[in-house]
Amino acid sequence: MNIPTTLLGLLEPEPSHGYELKRSYDTLFADNGRLLSFGQLYGTLNRLERDGQIQVLGASPGGGPDRKQYMITETGVAQVETWLSEPERPEPMLQATLFVKVVLALLSDRPAARYLDVQRDAHLERMRELTTMRKAGPLSRTMLADYGLFHLEADLRWIDMTAARLDQLRDEISR
Amino acid sequence: MTILSADNLTKSFGATVALHGASMSLEPGEILAVMGPSGSGKSTLLHCLAGIFAPDSGTVTFDARRLDTMSDRERTRLRRTDFGFVFQFGELVPELTAVDNVALPLLLAGMRRGTAYARARSWFPRLELAGLEDRRTGELSGGQAQRVAVGRALVTGPKVLFADEPTGALDSLTGEKVMDLMVDTVRAEGTAVILVTHDARVASHADRQITVRDGQVIASGVQV
Ligand SMILES: Nc1ncnc2c1ncn2[C@@H]1O[C@H](COP(=O)(O)OP(=O)(O)OP(=O)(O)O)[C@@H](O)[C@H]1O
Ligand SMILES: [Mg+2]
Numbered sequence: 001m002n003i004p005t006t007l008l009g010l011l012e013p014e015p016s017h018g019y020e021l022k023r024s025y026d027t028l029f030a031d032n033g034r035l036l037s038f039g040q041l042y043g044t045l046n047r048l049e050r051d052g053q054i055q056v057l058g059a060s061p062g063g064g065p066d067r068k069q070y071m072i073t074e075t076g077v078a079q080v081e082t083w084l085s086e087p088e089r090p091e092p093m094l095q096a097t098l099f100v101k102v103v104l105a106l107l108s109d110r111p112a113a114r115y116l117d118v119q120r121d122a123h124l125e126r127m128r129e130l131t132t133m134r135k136a137g138p139l140s141r142t143m144l145a146d147y148g149l150f151h152l153e154a155d156l157r158w159i160d161m162t163a164a165r166l167d168q169l170r171d172e173i174s175r
Numbered sequence: 176m177t178i179l180s181a182d183n184l185t186k187s188f189g190a191t192v193a194l195h196g197a198s199m200s201l202e203p204g205e206i207l208a209v210m211g212p213s214g215s216g217k218s219t220l221l222h223c224l225a226g227i228f229a230p231d232s233g234t235v236t237f238d239a240r241r242l243d244t245m246s247d248r249e250r251t252r253l254r255r256t257d258f259g260f261v262f263q264f265g266e267l268v269p270e271l272t273a274v275d276n277v278a279l280p281l282l283l284a285g286m287r288r289g290t291a292y293a294r295a296r297s298w299f300p301r302l303e304l305a306g307l308e309d310r311r312t313g314e315l316s317g318g319q320a321q322r323v324a325v326g327r328a329l330v331t332g333p334k335v336l337f338a339d340e341p342t343g344a345l346d347s348l349t350g351e352k353v354m355d356l357m358v359d360t361v362r363a364e365g366t367a368v369i370l371v372t373h374d375a376r377v378a379s380h381a382d383r384q385i386t387v388r389d390g391q392v393i394a395s396g397v398q399v
Pocket of ligand 1: 220
């Protein structure tokens with residue numbers, strides 16, 4: 001998750017205090033990753049200020065960081081615009097790891113099929129959690145859960161296909 | 176506690192061994208997904224558990240009664256009173272209306288017509304089918320027809336619902352809706368479910384899953 005640009009995006013509609021930003025972030029996105037720590041928040045805000053993407057408005061004298069209000073700059077808006085309009089690299093992250101595990105297991109004569117079974121169970125367990133989350137709503141969380149479910153489902157298909165072709169793969173890589 | 180269990184089931188069709196020492200158990204009110212590759216024996220296991228056919232060997236126990244040694248008549252009666260069924264294609268009677276289809280199992284069980292129809296109608300709002308009571312089932316969408324099939328399966332208050340690919344013929348969104356309503360209803364009724372499916376999303380509505388492979392049940396959650 002691109003935290004700096006996400007914070008910029010949250011600042012775009014209107015200037016905001018640090019704690020308000022954290023609250024918006026956590027409410028909207030914590031399900032998607034994890035809670036934002038204050039260290040991360042203020043570290044990121046300092047860097048954004050240094051890079052001219054935000055500026056500080058009316059810090060009351062003698063106040064700690066919490067008194068400051070942050071406002072996005074034109075450079076900041078341009079950064080948000082660029083990030084939103086560029087597609088993400090379609091990374092097959094987990095698959096790469098699972099593939100390495102399967103190959104290593106086969107090379108070392110370990111039970112690759114059983115590793116895949118255990119992985120399948122972990123995936124299904126996570127899918128059950130997401131299905132529960134999906135049913136509880138609201139729609140924003142349902143859609144986030146759906147995203148996770150479709151990805152896990154794709155992994156599972158790969159796991160099933162791989163499990164069915166382990167013998168072939170073993171032959172190929174031990175050649 | 177166990178409501179339904181199978182121990183060491185075998186079943187062959189001619190030279191094809193469909194079940195080869197399959198064992199499992201189901202708790203009251205539990206939703207159990209049965210997964211596994213095509214041809215692995217999932218439907219055969221479901222049919223043995225439901226007393227639709229008898230295994231060649233092994234035992235099936237429902238509510239402390241042996242299903243595999245029961246007479247055909249007893250088994251048929253048990254299926255009517257304690258089991259409900261939903262298949263991939265609802266197998267509704269297309270010439271009858273939706274409410275006729277749902278009332279049918281109650282009429283077959285000897286319930287008075289008025290009572291049977293009143294009870295059948297009460298299921299329509301629960302399955303978000305209000306207004307479709309008098310539509311012929313041949314004129315319903317696939318998702319609506321499957322929800323009518325769920326109503327027909329649950330109207331008698333069975334202890335176990337057997338569902339074999341209940342959303343197999345539906346698109347994802349429609350299938351999801353059928354699953355949501357089916358799960359909400361069985362939870363409310365306390366009905367246990369044997370849910371045979373290829374689809375991991377469908378299986379994720381269950382409390383637990385087992386995998387059938389080559390006619391055997393593979394224990395799940397086993398760490399390497
Ligand atoms: N009535 C039958 N007559 C002959 N063979 C059968 C019969 N029913 C099942 N079989 C065979 O038994 C094996 C297991 O079939 P079963 O229908 O239980 O598999 P399944 O896991 O439900 O598959 P699918 O996911 O494709 O529905 C298969 O080899 C099948 O061809
Ligand atoms: Mg089948």
